[in-house]
Amino acid sequence: MRTLANPYTGKPDRAFWKRAVSTRHYSQLSDLAKPIDGFLDARIATAGSCFAQHIGRYLRKNGLNYMDHEPAPEILSPKSADRLGYGVYSCRYGNIYTSRQLVQLFDEAFGKRKPVDGIWQKGERFYDALRPGIEPDGFVSPEAVQALRRFHLSKVRRMFRKLDIFVFTLGLTECWVSTRDGTAYPIAPGVIAGSYTPQDYEFVNLRHRDIMDDLIRFRAALKEINPQARILFTVSPVPLAATATDNHVLVATTYSKSVLRAVAGEMTDEFDDVHYFPSYEVITGQPTRHAFYEPDLRSVAAAGVAEVMRHLLPEDAVPQRPQKAKGKRRRLYADEADVGYEHCEEGLLAEAAGE
Template sequence: MSETCISEQAAPVSSNTAPPSVRSVYVATAAEAVKNWQQNRANRWYKDGADPNDLTGDYAFQRLRKTWFTPKLDPKFKFRSEDKFYAIGSCFARGLEWALAKHKIAVESAAPEFARLKVAAKHKASSGLGFINKYNTFSILNELRWALDPAAVFPVKSIAQVTECTWSDPHTNPTLELAGFEETLERRRLMQKVTKRIINCRAVIITLGLVEVWRDLEADVYINSTPVPPLLQTQGDRYEFRLTSFVDNWANLEAIHALMSRYGHPDFRIVITVSPVPLMTTFSKMDVVLANTYAKSLLRSVAQEWAAAHDNVDYFPSYEIVQNSDRAAAWESDLRHVRGAGADQIMELFLQAYLR
C-alpha cells in the first residue's frame, strides 16, 4: 500500500458513537454553584443602576459596548512555545495559521508545498493554502483517516471527470485550476502527505464551518464542498445534498478523537472553535440568515459537548468574539470575511489563554 493509501475503495465516513444520552454537560452541588457565581466576575448581563457606558464594568451590557468583545476564558490546558501546531477546518483556520506564524510558532499545516500551488484566476486573492480548507466534520474526518489509518483508503472513484482533460477532487477546496487526472492525484498525495504531519503536533486546532454537506452516491462518500457547476449540470444524479444534525456531527468528532488517540501525538491537545464566517449560500429551503444561524448554533453546541466529554479538548470562542464585537471593526464590507484586525484580536486572546 502506498504512503497516501489511494485506491478505489471508500473510507467509512462516520463512527457509530452515539451522542451523550441523558447526561448534563456540567453538574455542580448547590454550594459549588454558589461558589461559581461568587467567583465569576462575568456572571451577570445587567444590573439596575449600573452605567451602561462604563467600559471598565464587568456586566455584559457594558462589555458589549467595546469595539472588541473580550470574553472571560478558563483554558483547560496550556501549550508550550516549542509545540508544533496543526490547524484543520474552514477558511478561518488559514487566518489562525497566519497569526500563529507571525508569532514564530511552528504551524505544520501551513506547508510551503501548498503555498506554491497556482490558484485559479478567479481566486487570485487567495493562496494555494486555501486548497486544503475543510468545511464540514465529514471531510475533516475523511482527510485524517486517509492520512493516518492504514486501513482507510482514498476513493479514487470520487474524483470526477469534468471535461475531456480535466478532473475534480471534491474533497479539496476548488481554488486551483482544474487539472488532468494524474496531476489531480498528485495533489491528493501531497494533501495526505502534509496531513500526516499532524502526528508530530501536540497542538491541534479544529475550526468548524458548515452543516450543509454533499454526498457522492456513486462513490459512497461525503465530500468537502459543493460539486463544481459542470458536474451538477451533467452528473446531477450522482450527488445528494444533506442538512446534517447534531448526531451526525457528534459522531464525526468522536471518531476524530478516537483516530487521534490511536495515531496522533501521544500528548495531543485539541482546541475546537466555530468559524464566524457565514455560509455564502444555502441549498436548503431556508433564508440564508436562518440557515447560517442553524449551522452555527448546532456547531457551537456540539463543540461545547465534545469539549466537556474529553479532558484534552477545549472550546475557544472565536465565533463569539467576532459576533459580539463592533460590526464595522470586525467585518469586511461583505459582512462575511473577518478583517485582519479581528483575526489579530482573536489570536491575541488565544495566545494569552493557551501560551502565556
C-alpha cells in the same frame, strides 16, 4: 461549612452579563478564552473552513511552532504559492468545511478509504474533487491528480503523527456527497469543476448527532496514532454564502452555527484533551455590535481578525523569538500577511448561480 446566600454568591465578574459584558467596551473583555497548557511551545497544525486561514498566518507570524508539512516549491513567488494553496494550512488540503470531510481525509490518509468519485473534469482539465480550489487551472490528466494526491496524503499522515495540538475550525453543516460511497466534498459539483447530476450527488445537512459522531470518531482515531495529541475547536463566524435548504439563508446560517457551536462545547465538556476557543463569540457577540464585519455582513474585517487573535495570544504571552528559518523557503511566507487572502470555495456559490 460556610453557607452561601445562593449558588451564584461569590462567583467572579466573568460569570455575570452586567459586570462582564454590558458595562464594558469589547476591547475591555477578558477571560473569554481558557488558557491551554503548553500552547506556546506546542507543534500546532491547523485545518478547517476559510476563517481558520487567519489563525495559521497569525501563529506563523508570531514565531510559534506552526507546522507546514507541504511547503511551496522554492521557485514559486509568494503570490503564486498563495494562489495555489500553499502555506494556507498545515498541509495543502484546502478548506475542510465539515466534520465529514475531516473524518474522510484522515481515513484516506491512513488507507481506510478511497473515494470512488475523486476526480472531476472541466473541459480538458482534471481536478481533485476533494480539494478543487488548490489548482485553479486543473491538471493535465487524471494520473497527475492521483500522483499529487498520494504525495499530499503522505504529508497529511506525517502531520497527524507529529502534531501536539490540532486546531480545527468548524464551518458548515451543509454539504454535497456522492450517492455511490458518501464522499463529502468542499463544494457542490459543477461550481468549480465536474457536473451536477441528481443520481450521482445528494445534499446533506449534517445534524448534531452526525457531527458529534464524526468528531468522536476522529478524536479516537487521532489518539490511536498520536496518543499525546490535543484538539482545539473553533467555530467560523462567517455566515453561509448560500443554502441548499428551503430556509432563508439567515435562518440556515443560524441553524448551522448553532449546531456547530453546541457540538464544539459538548466535545470540550466530554474530553479533557479537547479545548474550545471563542472566535465565533468574539466576532458575532453583542459587544462588537457587528462592527467586525465588512459591509457585506459576511466577510470578517481585519480589525475583527486582530481582536480574535488578541484573545488567542495576548501580547504579553507572545514569545519574543525569531521565526525558524529554513533557507530560501522561509522567505516565501515572510510577507504572508500582505500576499495572503481568504481562499473560500463557498464564496463562489452565488457567482455560480448567476447572482
